[in-house]
Amino acid sequence: xxxxxxxxKNYGLTKALIDVSFSIKKGEIIGFVGPNGAGKSTAxxxxxxxxxPTSGTAKVGDFDVLKDPLExxxxxxxxxxxxxxxxxxxxxxxxxxxxTARHLNGAFRERFDWVVEACGLEPVLKxxxxxxxxxxxxxxxxxxxxxxxxxxxxxxxxxxxxxxIQIIGIRNLVKDLAHEKTIIxxxxxxxxxxxxxxxxxxxxxxRIVADGSFEDLIQQVTDRSSIYIATECSKKDFxxxxxxxPEIEDVVFDPSTPRGVVGCHxxxxxxxxxxxxxxxxxxxxxxxxxxxxxxxxxxxxxFIRLTKTSKPDTxxxxxxxxxxxxxxxxxx
Amino acid sequence: MNDIAIIFKxxxxxxxxxxxxYVFSVIFIVLNTSLFMFHFFFFGNxxxxxFFSTLPLVLGLVFIPAISxxxxxxxxxxxxxxxxxxxxxxxxxxxxxxxxxxFVFFLIALxxxxxxxxxxxxxxxxxFGPIVGGYFGATLLGAFFLAVGIFISAFFSDQIVSLIITxxxxxxxxxxxxxxxxxxxxxxxxxLGEFLYNYVGVTRHFNDIERGVIDIKNIIYxxxxxxLFLYLNAxxxxxxxx
Numbered sequence: 001x002x003x004x005x006x007x008x009k010n011y012g013l014t015k016a017l018i019d020v021s022f023s024i025k026k027g028e029i030i031g032f033v034g035p036n037g038a039g040k041s042t043a044x045x046x047x048x049x050x051x052x053p054t055s056g057t058a059k060v061g062d063f064d065v066l067k068d069p070l071e072x073x074x075x076x077x078x079x080x081x082x083x084x085x086x087x088x089x090x091x092x093x094x095x096x097x098x099x100t101a102r103h104l105n106g107a108f109r110e111r112f113d114w115v116v117e118a119c120g121l122e123p124v125l126k127x128x129x130x131x132x133x134x135x136x137x138x139x140x141x142x143x144x145x146x147x148x149x150x151x152x153x154x155x156x157x158x159x160x161x162x163x164x165i166q167i168i169g170i171r172n173l174v175k176d177l178a179h180e181k182t183i184i185x186x187x188x189x190x191x192x193x194x195x196x197x198x199x200x201x202x203x204x205x206x207r208i209v210a211d212g213s214f215e216d217l218i219q220q221v222t223d224r225s226s227i228y229i230a231t232e233c234s235k236k237d238f239x240x241x242x243x244x245x246p247e248i249e250d251v252v253f254d255p256s257t258p259r260g261v262v263g264c265h266x267x268x269x270x271x272x273x274x275x276x277x278x279x280x281x282x283x284x285x286x287x288x289x290x291x292x293x294x295x296x297x298x299x300x301x302x303f304i305r306l307t308k309t310s311k312p313d314t315x316x317x318x319x320x321x322x323x324x325x326x327x328x329x330x331x332x
Numbered sequence: 333m334n335d336i337a338i339i340f341k342x343x344x345x346x347x348x349x350x351x352x353x354y355v356f357s358v359i360f361i362v363l364n365t366s367l368f369m370f371h372f373f374f375f376g377n378x379x380x381x382x383f384f385s386t387l388p389l390v391l392g393l394v395f396i397p398a399i400s401x402x403x404x405x406x407x408x409x410x411x412x413x414x415x416x417x418x419x420x421x422x423x424x425x426x427x428x429x430x431x432x433x434x435f436v437f438f439l440i441a442l443x444x445x446x447x448x449x450x451x452x453x454x455x456x457x458x459x460f461g462p463i464v465g466g467y468f469g470a471t472l473l474g475a476f477f478l479a480v481g482i483f484i485s486a487f488f489s490d491q492i493v494s495l496i497i498t499x500x501x502x503x504x505x506x507x508x509x510x511x512x513x514x515x516x517x518x519x520x521x522x523x524l525g526e527f528l529y530n531y532v533g534v535t536r537h538f539n540d541i542e543r544g545v546i547d548i549k550n551i552i553y554x555x556x557x558x559x560l561f562l563y564l565n566a567x568x569x570x571x572x573x574x
Binding site for chain 2: 073078100
């Protein structure tokens with residue numbers, strides 16, 4: 001449905017996208033994830049024909065974004081990050097304008113009623129857009145993207161600036177639409193898309209750094225597994241006992257455990273039945289077990305790891321030092 | 333065709349919702365008629381020579397930039413340019429719709445100055461040739477300046493910047509049609525001033541039409557420059573970098 005091949009985009013000297021290729025099948029929900037300025041919006045702008053790629057090809061449906069932009073625009077519903085609204089118009093006037101501009105003609109009334117219902121715009125239909133709250137503005141703009149019943153929905157940070165209840169509302173709406181449409185949504189908060197996206201593309205500094213389902217992604221980040229264990233024994237005994245399992249690579253003690261209890265995270269990469277081994281150890285040592293659980297690496301964990309891989313660490317660590325010296329110079 | 337009408341409708345409506353438009357049309361009408369009346373009472377001639385001789389400068393420096401500044405700058409600022417350019421419409425049609433909306437608004441303001449010829453008819457017996465020619469020339473001149481203004485507004489998201497640049501460009505186009513400006517330029521680069529005077533500056537062409545001499549060359553001058561800037565505007569938007 002959507003296919004990008006070796007797409008590059010430069011804004012002057014800045015490289016916003018570097019050799020980006022991916023393809024999206026019909027009906028998939030894709031989460032674009034990356035820190036601010038990673039190139040998510042640029043990729044979306046290329047798909048929606050708003051900006052042209054510097055090199056490479058992008059196809060939407062069977063149409064090239066450069067050769068048949070009008071055909072591409074017809075099948076796409078787009079919610080830009082900036083939430084473009086004419087603040088002097090009423091909500092219904094705005095939707096009517098978009099409806100006529102998208103040539104809905106006879107089908108307009110029905111679609112209009114549907115989006116008003118789906119986006120919950122009933123109470124503000126006759127209000128001026130300029131005075132609406134952020135949530136209603138976002139929903140008005142979402143209604144604009146849905147009014148022509150597009151096959152493809154591109155949502156650039158649809159939940160930014162919304163409160164948790166509104167975020168759930170938008171998430172549910174996206175879920176409802178999922179069966180019939182291909183959806184791309186971007187966010188810089190990974191958990192937000194983890195629950196609804198079939199596939200996640202992680203973009204950082206203009207490159208795709210990871211592509212796959214949420215589970216794949218975590219696998220890709222690290223093969224490490226982790227188990228948390230807390231027992232009643234002395235730290236010394238525990239340490240020496242744990243060393244009898246050579247597969248454990250890293251032991252991180254939990255400082256918050258009460259006196260007499262040792263808690264720690266055990267990290268390992270080997271594909272062995274670690275639980276069985278630990279069970280054996282606990283039985284041998286005659287420990288009283290307080291807590292034992294297999295740990296899932298958190299989303300943030302994997303996300304931070306992904307986006308850090310391509311960053312040169314040296315620059316970052318040097319910066320604060322320079323700032324400090326500058327400030328000192330100023331005060332003297 | 334339909335698309336042009338859709339954009340035109342929205343754009344035209346906005347003019348009547350923004351206070352700036354009203355303020356500027358009132359200033360335009362008051363300024364022009366009072367400038368005219370000053371001379372009219374002084375010399376007592378039943379013609380509009382004075383009115384049309386100051387018109388290009390008033391239009392170019394103030395009025396046209398004020399109409400055209402918001403056309404794209406406002407869209408850039410609100411981000412709605414992203415919405416507009418991802419609608420299934422040809423960019424040329426969107427540009428044309430916007431241009432026509434501003435053009436019709438300009439014509440309405442220009443029509444506000446028709447009180448002058450009405451007064452002249454009541455008070456004297458004016459020669460209609462130059463008056464009709466003058467209004468015809470003003471229409472063409474307005475179209476040309478608006479095309480320049482809409483082209484410039486696409487590059488900025490600040491309306492005031494668009495206004496200032498447009499009035500600089502339009503002011504230049506008027507000034508190089510004044511005899512001594514091309515003479516000075518000719519002093520630096522022989523031939524350039526003459527060329528600018530004949531082919532680029534608006535004053536000579538406007539004055540010809542205003543005298544009542546409707547020469548097809550002058551009409552082609554205005555129409556081709558208008559079309560050129562509208563075309564450039566559409567191309568600039570399609571090749572936008574941001």
